[in-house]
Amino acid sequence: MPAGPSPFPCSPPPLYHVFLSSLLDLLLSTPLLLPGSPGSPKPPSAAPEQVHLSYPGEPGSMTVTWTTWVPVPSEVQYGLQPSGPLPFQARGTFSLFVDGGILRRKLYIHRVTLQGLLPGVQYVYRCGSAQGWSRRFRFRALKKGPHWSPRLAVFGDLGADNPRALPRLRRDTQQGMYDAILHVGDFAYNMDQDNARVGDRFMKLIEPVAASLPYMTCPGNHEERYNFSNYKARFSMPGNTEGLWYSWDLGPAHIISLSTEVYFFLHYGRHLVERQFHWLESDLQKANKNRAVRPWIITMGHRPMYCSNADLDDCTWHESKVRKGLRGKFYGLEDLFYKYGVDLQLWAHEHSYERLWPIYNYQVLNGSQEMPYTHPRGPVHIITGSAGCEELLTPFTLFPRPWSALRVKEYGYTRLHILNGTHVHIQQVSDDQDGKIVDDVWVVRPLLGRMMYL
Numbered sequence: 001m002p003a004g005p006s007p008f009p010c011s012p013p014p015l016y017h018v019f020l021s022s023l024l025d026l027l028l029s030t031p032l033l034l035p036g037s038p039g040s041p042k043p044p045s046a047a048p049e050q051v052h053l054s055y056p057g058e059p060g061s062m063t064v065t066w067t068t069w070v071p072v073p074s075e076v077q078y079g080l081q082p083s084g085p086l087p088f089q090a091r092g093t094f095s096l097f098v099d100g101g102i103l104r105r106k107l108y109i110h111r112v113t114l115q116g117l118l119p120g121v122q123y124v125y126r127c128g129s130a131q132g133w134s135r136r137f138r139f140r141a142l143k144k145g146p147h148w149s150p151r152l153a154v155f156g157d158l159g160a161d162n163p164r165a166l167p168r169l170r171r172d173t174q175q176g177m178y179d180a181i182l183h184v185g186d187f188a189y190n191m192d193q194d195n196a197r198v199g200d201r202f203m204k205l206i207e208p209v210a211a212s213l214p215y216m217t218c219p220g221n222h223e224e225r226y227n228f229s230n231y232k233a234r235f236s237m238p239g240n241t242e243g244l245w246y247s248w249d250l251g252p253a254h255i256i257s258l259s260t261e262v263y264f265f266l267h268y269g270r271h272l273v274e275r276q277f278h279w280l281e282s283d284l285q286k287a288n289k290n291r292a293v294r295p296w297i298i299t300m301g302h303r304p305m306y307c308s309n310a311d312l313d314d315c316t317w318h319e320s321k322v323r324k325g326l327r328g329k330f331y332g333l334e335d336l337f338y339k340y341g342v343d344l345q346l347w348a349h350e351h352s353y354e355r356l357w358p359i360y361n362y363q364v365l366n367g368s369q370e371m372p373y374t375h376p377r378g379p380v381h382i383i384t385g386s387a388g389c390e391e392l393l394t395p396f397t398l399f400p401r402p403w404s405a406l407r408v409k410e411y412g413y414t415r416l417h418i419l420n421g422t423h424v425h426i427q428q429v430s431d432d433q434d435g436k437i438v439d440d441v442w443v444v445r446p447l448l449g450r451m452m453y454l
């Protein structure tokens with residue numbers, strides 16, 4: 001979360017500091033300069049680390065991604081038995097990722113997509129090659145078709161330091177509470193830092209969750225460095241945009257992941273704003289043609305359109321860029337999402353939880369006074385960026401806005417249960433209150449006529 005309108009997320013360390021730590025890195029990485037160092041330097045490892053899953057969008061498939069420090073083959077062995085032999089094998093490829101830091105550290109990122117998985121069945125796998133295997137992990141293949149009830153954990157802004165939500169997310173994952181994770185931008189703080197070692201540390205930290213569940217992402221402002229290179233290299237999202245924007249189907253929902261960052265880091269290319277916008281529009285058109293089958297359209301993007309936090313972020317401005325677009329009129333998302341009847345919009349960036357009344361253009365559009373979320377007449381927004389990071393929590397303004405339904409300044413994350421085509425259940429878990437549910441609402445929309453808000 002940046003303070004103020006500056007395009008840079010947090011104030012960068014002074015230059016001399018960057019220089020000194022880079023110099024130190026160079027010295028430490030040059031063994032000849034350290035004659036007294038004990039033992040021989042550890043050889044670069046062929047053992048997989050930072051194992052994680054993602055769903056490539058094809059039913060019956062799952063992608064395994066991991067890192068090694070030398071180029072070795074990319075293989076996954078898998079099966080149905082928790083112990084004993086793993087009879088199936090799949091092969092993939094690796095790509096070399098060179099971090100933009102002064103050491104130009106080299107990571108070999110391996111990707112293998114498993115196919116033909118039986119829906120809803122639990123698999124055991126390990127990844128690597130003859131030169132080194134990971135430990136065994138378990139995952140459940142996603143069910144097929146629209147007629148099941150996916151459960152998700154949703155959060156943004158999870159750091160390698162102060163990752164408050166992680167222990168509980170781990171426990172939930174072990175208990176099989178979820179089908180997938182949505183991480184709504186801002187990872188590690190930051191993945192590129194310390195020559196991308198912070199990224200390595202973060203990916204190891206989330207492994208107990210991310211190696212067991214598809215870990216679906218969108219980029220946040222903290223991924224900006226070197227044109228989002230750590231984000232693009234480390235994750236494996238569907239589509240051909242290196243995870244900047246894409247969509248996928250999950251049970252009765254169509255889920256769209258987008259980059260709000262294209263509106264802010266214009267020096268990486270103004271064309272990205274336009275390209276994403278046109279893609280969003282055509283994806284929404286397609287999703288609406290299929291709406292009788294998959295009624296829910298859910299979006300996730302890092303920076304919200306609205307928020308009532310006490311800072312100077314984009315969402316605190318009346319005409320936020322995400323809502324109204326560049327110069328207040330180009331490629332704004334609110335009109336687009338309203339026009340195509342998007343049901344639920346998930347955001348993060350503010351390190352807090354905020355739920356809005358159904359809203360369009362500052363008008364509260366409750367279904368009714370008594371049941372605001374039953375047949376709402378505008379999209380529902382949830383801002384969930386309090387999973388925990390070194391930047392701590394974000395305070396709210398003293399008085400909530402009329403469109404703000406609930407504000408929680410506590411660490412936590414959101415549970416989203418897409419029960420069926422008409423009912424979605426949203427709960428906020430507080431880690432400050434040892435897992436207490438601090439928000440609990442149902443959003444109910446009719447089965448048909450979902451495109452139009454009436």
Ligand SMILES: *[C@@H]1O[C@H](CO)[C@@H](O)[C@H](O)[C@H]1NC(C)=O
Pocket residue numbers: 227241242244267268269272
């Ligand atoms: C940044 O990356 C995007 C695609 O990921 C690319 O289209 C764009 O040209 C890049 N910008 C620069 C300045 O390299």
Ligand SMILES: *[C@@H]1O[C@H](CO)[C@@H](O)[C@H](O)[C@H]1NC(C)=O
Pocket residue numbers: 357364365366368369370371372
């Ligand atoms: C929306 O519903 C909530 C909860 O009943 C209520 O407090 C609020 O005043 C309503 N807003 C409008 C504009 O109807």
Ligand SMILES: *[C@@H]1O[C@H](CO)[C@@H](O)[C@H](O)[C@H]1NC(C)=O
Pocket residue numbers: 419420421422423447
């Ligand atoms: C969805 O579940 C709710 C709660 O059980 C039920 O009332 C509703 O009829 C269901 N909707 C559909 C389309 O099955």
